[in-house]
Amino acid sequence: MLSIIVAIANKNVIGKDNALIWHLPEDLKRFKQITTGKTIIMGRRTFESLGRVLPNRKHIVLCNDMEMNIDNENVEVLKDIKDLDKYINSSEENFIIGGATIYRLLMPYANKMYITKINQDFDGDAFFPEIKEEEWEIAATEKGTRDEQNPFDYDYITYVRK
Template identity: 45%
Template sequence: MKNIIIIAAAAENNALGKDNQLLWHLPDDFKRFKTITTGHTIIMGRKTFESFPKPLPNRFHIIITRDRSYTTPYEQCAIVHSLQEAYERAAQEETVYVIGGGEIYSQAMADANLLEITRVHASYEADAFFPEIDPGQWELLREERHPADERHVVPFTYRTYSRRQKSR
């Protein structure tokens, strides 16, 4: 596996969600997420998986849970019990996407080489948060701003970060 990419939408205060629900509705961000992740393996925690009505189409899901008795009837899903086990399960993949939640993001930050972040320009009360992005570790490669409009009540910015190379 060459690329471990974290993809997330996080508010200005790093809020991700509350009660296993997103805090905003951004159709263009959903479309971007689908475009980026379709055809790839996605790694997520159990609660993130359970927030979907069913598995996302055209993606292989690796679900991390501490619950050793957890199962899913879906063929396009695998159950593992650690992030390391998720990486081993996806070892043949060129690129995997880590899609949440907060605890999985925190664990994966040390392994990721790219971040695809949608920064939602508001702050929210939440119970799941994205980890801080350390500018000493991450370089902003590009950003694309989106104002609020009739479909998006809050402005947001797509930001792509690359892990900084360690100097010798």
């Protein structure tokens, strides 16, 4: 199965200039907890924005460039979303980690979404698709810890497909 994990600010903003806009270490910690040991699926631009291969996770990087190859045993480059079938049909939970293009492309195949909703305006150029009420229901919510290092009002919201 596929699950989405994403941090979304007001007006569905998720990034700017191929980077995250906010620094929210509590959310990064949660991302690590949820995705460690799992397969993470991303677009080429998000892979580049990570700047490194994340430890203890298999990376699937989608890209259209037939020449593209990443020489790392934990990274597989796929050129066609049909090659994701085994991850979609697997009983294991595999994670779509962005960015905007890949969320839009793969949202129809996802059954669960782990959303960190940051209740603040940011100027951005990358956006999460609309979450349609008729397709998704909220399964859990939890208030994020707000402190000096995490100076935002934010909530963890888990959605499941209806």
